[in-house]
Amino acid sequence: MADTSLAPRSPLDGWASTFDALAPAVYLAETPVAQAIVRTTDADAITHLALPGVCAMRRHDDGEVAVWLGPDEWLLYRAYVSGHEFAADIAARGRDGAYVMDATGQRTRLVLGGPHARTIVAHGCAIDLSDTAFPVDRAVSTLLAQTGVVIHRSTHESPDGLALFVRSSFADHLAQWLVDAATEYVVLDSSAP
Numbered sequence: 001m002a003d004t005s006l007a008p009r010s011p012l013d014g015w016a017s018t019f020d021a022l023a024p025a026v027y028l029a030e031t032p033v034a035q036a037i038v039r040t041t042d043a044d045a046i047t048h049l050a051l052p053g054v055c056a057m058r059r060h061d062d063g064e065v066a067v068w069l070g071p072d073e074w075l076l077y078r079a080y081v082s083g084h085e086f087a088a089d090i091a092a093r094g095r096d097g098a099y100v101m102d103a104t105g106q107r108t109r110l111v112l113g114g115p116h117a118r119t120i121v122a123h124g125c126a127i128d129l130s131d132t133a134f135p136v137d138r139a140v141s142t143l144l145a146q147t148g149v150v151i152h153r154s155t156h157e158s159p160d161g162l163a164l165f166v167r168s169s170f171a172d173h174l175a176q177w178l179v180d181a182a183t184e185y186v187v188l189d190s191s192a193p
Contacts, residue, residue, distance in 0.1 A: 045097030
């Protein structure tokens with residue numbers, strides 16, 4: 001029998017029941033994914049990896065998502081694959097024109113959804129999250145509750161959903177803040193006739 005005591009733990013291990021208590025008014029869940037950071041200025045690598053432009057993201061049919069982080073840096077992620085396999089696959093597709101690093105343990109991914117998702121984030125973030133200013137293919141790095149996050153729309157997991165990437169060391173702080181900010185909507189929705 002394999003020793004599972006050394007298995008990696010999620011940064012938000014133990015938060016699932018707290019997140020579930022917000023439903024149905026607010027959907028909040030940690031959704032770990034394999035992540036890789038890609039750094040390149042090589043036009044061929046950018047083309048082969050189909051990397052998006054400024055403040056944009058793109059999705060592939062295989063579930064891979066690429067998010068622009070800066071002039072020569074992207075975050076790529078995919079579910080249901082190990083981080084090292086994912087990074088190796090990206091490096092092979094980049095054809096030696098890109099630096100690729102497995103960043104799976106660096107950040108965790110939260111999905112916030114439901115009709116109040118954007119309002120909750122607006123309580124602690126200066127980004128305009130309206131459909132006009134923040135369409136489905138938009139991605140930004142910003143501060144939320146004084147914590148650095150990468151945000152993009154994630155409607156395939158939850159209607160009106162937002163995907164939030166936060167550094168693992170700040171995950172507890174952000175989770176606590178999100179739960180606190182969401183609580184008023186849970187109370188309001190439960191008191192409605």
